[in-house]
Amino acid sequence: MAADTTGATDVPGGPKARSIATDGARNRLLYLAMTRGERFWRGVERVPAARLRLNAALIDRMINEAPPRPEPLSMLAPYTSWASLTDRTYSGRHLPPHAPREGALPSVARAAELFARERDDDLCPRSTVLFAYFAQWFTDGFLRGESTEPRDPRRSTSNHHIDLNTLYGLTPAATAQLRSFEGGRLKSRLLDGAEFPPALCSGGEIKKEFSELGAVRFERLDRERRDALFALGSDRGNGQLGFTMMTVLFLREHNRVAALLADRYPRWDDERLFQTARNIVTLVVIKLVLEDYINHITPYHFRFLLDPRLTARLRRAAWNRENWASFEFNLVYRWHSLIPSTLTAGGADLPLARTLFACDLLPSVGLGQLFEEASEQRAGRIGLFNTDPLLQPVDAASIADARAVGLAPYNAYREHFGFPPVSGFAQISGDPKVAGALRERYASAGDVELYVGLFAEQPASPRAILPPLLTKIIAIDAFSQALTNPLLAPRVATAATFTPEGMAIIGGTRTLSQVLHRNVPEDPRPRFVSQTRRGAP
Template identity: 40%
Template sequence: MARDTSRDGLSNKALVYALSNFKPLWNLVQSYEPLKRKINKFFLNSIIYKIPTRPLPYSLMTLDPCIPGTNIPKKTDAYTSWDSLTDRTYTGRHLPPDPEFNKDGNLPEIKDLKVLFQKRDGKTIYSPKSTLLFPYWVQWFTDSFLRIDQQNRFKNTSNHQIDMCNVYGLTRKQTNLIRAFKDGKFKTQKLKRHDGVEEEYPLFYYADPENSIIDPQFEGLHAPLNDEKRQPPEKKAKLFAMGVERANVQIGYVMLNTLCIREHNRICDILSKNYPEWDDERLFQTARNILMVIVLNIIMEEYIFHITPYKFKFFADPEAFAKESWYRENWMALEFSLVYRWHSALPEKFIYDGKETPMYDSLWNNQMLIDKGLGALMEETCSQPGTRIGLFNTPDFPISGTPYTFIDATELASIKLGRQAQLASYNDYREMCGFPRVTDFNQITGDEYAQQKLKELYGHVDKIEFFVGLYAEDVRENSAIPPLVARLIGIDAFSQALTNPLLSPKIFNKDTFSPVGWEIIQNTKTVSDLVNRNVPPSDRKYKVSFNL
């Protein structure tokens, strides 16, 4: 059954149609630099200005019962204070709390919503567009800036930048613990894969994994998250000392961190050769700047291009946006965190070394990467599909050491957080983002089973919650994500990536990165570029792509 598109909005339809068609025209536009820059600026601004720009008038501070003298409001009494405008340890929010919408009895029991995420008849729906690299990349790079404080979920531990803290650490102290302080490099070791060829990896975190004794040189670094409960000694022995507590969580994460560590050290070698007078500190800091901009460019030009159906490829253009009203200090919002919870993109099983393997086996299992090697694992990852983002497709393997399953710990926990934060309804967020409010379930999805379940649980479209509505929408043709997800990502991601200090007009130049570093940046466009220059010499090029 086709979805009723009458509530998509004429201007929204026109924008999507124009960008998703006329490929020869867009190719022509992109071949002429001045016109390309003007079109890029026009479309990026048209996306970002769909909602009010930062500063955000509210944060989750107003709901925190831990602050003396505050209570969770019984009425819509959120207000703006100097603290709520400046204390970024509290997560921001786009719309004020709506206690009336979240009052007891208005919404379904959270446990009853599990059916919306469970696979229908146990069947996995695979993506027709995305390889498994796509969900691996998403988890890896969002973990560097979407960091909810586990002790107080209204707060965060984020630097509010795409700063690659997953590689470099959250603080200077943590960064220093993983630096070699020689030639600008990270501490690394050589490990043999199954065919005896050596590759470069971070050092191991534990000196004595049997007794959970860490290597003294890493005292003060984040301990690998929950490894005490989850990991046998043989797995703990292979956990790496890396920037954040989640960096060892899954082989995709470890693979991308390892890739960046190798690239950083490779850049240091090039810089050292060309600028022998530079000391260790300058080599490290310049290599870090170069790598961060490379990743920002990949996000803008390869990753964003993959998730949209558009024929025009957006790009970072530092000089174009510095005077825009949205060019403000970054502050991650809760809605942005929830919009990036793409657990349904991860399959129950994947192919490893030619064999079907439970995805659960790839958690905290660095030996899988060590045995196979970075290039071969990347290529195998990119030879198989990820799964479709949306309802009825989240894997539900058990979480070791807890009574919970993956759906309980991810999707239902996200709904619970949305209610604790008293988020407004799905329809309210559609309206905020420039979409007409839906009036019927068939305007959200053409899937009759999904319509039926949503109606049974919520009764009326106005009662659908933000998180559920995000993933109830159908994915557009040749896109990787549903429309409201895409809109919010475009607004938040573009406005927060393009404000990175390294992309400001006075910084984005050869003086900052060096002429050699500038050339590296200009000649690196894809993840494939990074992989194929950071693997042992081979007779062939590894195939690496977000696209099937």
């Protein structure tokens, strides 16, 4: 039996809701201020100068909740060296290695039991499946561990930027194989009048023209599955339905933008058309990250925006350094509980396994319908006891990796990111079932490991979709990840880089719905496309 330091409230039948008082006065005051007075915040947004200043001030405050980069340590070694400060093939790390007390942790298998889905209707109050699809797609470009065996959890194959390598490839050689070298376009083909990537394989083997590309678990696929794969920039691009949908959508957007540029600038060669279109599409995605994705995540009434003047205001901020993705940031994005066990596609409810390596669904169902169906289906609730059995081994691997690299416990990260440490299990969750399950496995609340604590912690309100620590880590790294992109540097983010037409495309794009509706000429009907469900609080 674990030591109990929680007091009278940490017992079965105790409070169902976790009090935000646990998070300290500063965090509590900010949360209350930002989640009250919707009419006031809407009024502020109608005054451009005030909105810009408040936007910059809030982002700066959020990112400064953690010490600024560069981190003294990386996964290379437990001490600082020139290599640890420069070798970006190793993930960064926020805190030094930590050795747990003997007997304080359960086995990996016992800890992973906490994630097993117990019912199929444990759903998120606000998010749609499209939110899960977009989150996975854009983060997979810069949160990339090794995928080949033997795998070293310390290592990264990432470029550490939002650079759309999911679409364009990780290396120049891969990019070259994806390009048509005509009109700045990427290679594509028409299937039933709609644009899709070319086939990766022929006769079950990867075509020579795509020798730099690949697909995870390729050796496990039969010939029919292999021949249905698309030639995509990421080796993970064919693996999950949502990932493939996003890549196909932005392939279409790239080719649409390239055609507009070619029409406007007929003397430009293929290289300039391609590079300019790539810049425009990459910045469109960064804008969607801030204005569609982050605004969905935060429970605040104030809506953040990306404005070229914003980066000029923040260029001297202490955190404004070149990004280096951390191991912890990779870990917080294991949102397997978002994915329902049954996904709707083509009007049918399909088991999750049927949506893996399911490229055949895109031409047969249509991109527009798949995006609408993902928007009409609620995502799972992020938290414990809600991971489909097919994905649960990834939770076990995440716990094992975190222990292998010596991550500090959950409490240490609470302190690092500006929260007081918890002293009892009920301070992590007011749900007696969660608190009890933690008590059965950990010697004390202080021994709870980061990966478990992140998802055991309760959101602060019904409007919040993420727990407080998870929200703060995401906000810090997502804002700093996006705003330190070189395309947003004040001397770069101009019409000279993007063209006046490109600036108009970027400035006029705020939602995934807009991108979808301008890229389905084969099916132009209006559709509901949103990361936030209809009627959400």
